[in-house]
Amino acid sequence: MDMPVDWTDHGLGLGFDVESPEGVRFRNDAASPLTEIEIEERVFSRYRAVESCTGITAWGPLTVAIPVLPPPYQGWGGVTYFDGDVMIAIRTDQLGNTIQPTMRHEFVHYVLKRGGLADEDNRNHNSPFFAACGS
């Protein structure tokens, strides 16, 4: 079944509250806010770590934290959209501590997209960087 797709922002909006020097733009749509320190630890520093680990440097993605991902990804912890505006949606509880790998995993998808990996290989995790840098 074809899903209706908003090719601009995937229905998530393009706004953000804070931006890292690497261009990661972050917005938290959850009820419980993250402190600046938590955003640094759980989002921005993870992006820098993935850039360093993969050796791929790219202007960072719009990353939106929400309680439940939009259809058809409701059960997922995070998703990287390859079409339209390339951006990340991550479930808020995946940012609940500093151990969860979901944010790093989605950042690996993102930098590999920016680095030129074919979308099909990216979706199928056909890169050693997922194991090396995303967990």
Ligand SMILES: [Zn+2]
């Ligand atoms: Zn994945």
